[in-house]
Amino acid sequence: MAWVLLGACRTDMHVQPRYKSLEPSPFFDDGRSARPLVEGTVARGHLRIDEHLYTGKVNGVDVDTFPFPMDRAMLERGRERFNIFCSPCHDRTGSGNGIIPQRGFRHPPSNHIDRLRKAPVGHFFDVITNGFGAMYSFASRIPPRDRWAIVAYIRVLQLSENATMADVPPEARVQLQREGP
Numbered sequence: 001m002a003w004v005l006l007g008a009c010r011t012d013m014h015v016q017p018r019y020k021s022l023e024p025s026p027f028f029d030d031g032r033s034a035r036p037l038v039e040g041t042v043a044r045g046h047l048r049i050d051e052h053l054y055t056g057k058v059n060g061v062d063v064d065t066f067p068f069p070m071d072r073a074m075l076e077r078g079r080e081r082f083n084i085f086c087s088p089c090h091d092r093t094g095s096g097n098g099i100i101p102q103r104g105f106r107h108p109p110s111n112h113i114d115r116l117r118k119a120p121v122g123h124f125f126d127v128i129t130n131g132f133g134a135m136y137s138f139a140s141r142i143p144p145r146d147r148w149a150i151v152a153y154i155r156v157l158q159l160s161e162n163a164t165m166a167d168v169p170p171e172a173r174v175q176l177q178r179e180g181p
């Protein structure tokens, strides 16, 4: 009955020469079967050579320009993302009194203080990307283009908090005056 015994010796797809995830290996010096990436490997779609777009810096210095043109659609996207991700702490005007600090979390500074009004846009991009003090990084949650849209919207908030009647188009002034302060 040799065929019964031979039946257990097949080495095709039933018995593969392979490792299970994280199984030790006597073959490699470090004993790991899971090999580290070859240095310099970039996963498809993860090439980040545009320093301006991905870090908000050029030669290590915060930029004060956007890496692509900002239009109304981008600002509206920024408003939507800001209200979702930032307003719980920074509130919808960016003055730093969102619901989370009201419940005891550290208060963020207002976006309308002089230092932040003068800060280059690259600083805001960097804060969203890497976090800042008690504020955690949003890099895994907000893709780079959306981060820029949020930064542009922060500029809108800063402008509107410091606007005067002269900045309002004449046709809209009537409405504002009717509604009062």
Ligand code: HEC
Binding pocket: 082, 085, 086, 087, 088, 089, 090, 100, 105, 106, 107, 108, 109, 124, 127, 128, 132, 133, 134, 135, 136, 138, 150
């Ligand atoms: C969980 C609360 C929380 C959320 C959400 C949050 N922040 Fe903050 N943020 C903080 C706190 C707290 C600080 C002050 C950190 C410190 O000084 O330790 C801060 C600081 C900042 C600063 C000031 C940096 C400086 O130079 O002083 C900026 C700008 C900022 N946040 C932008 C954002 C943006 C944009 C978002 C949304 C993408 C966001 N934050 C979401 C809590 C938050």
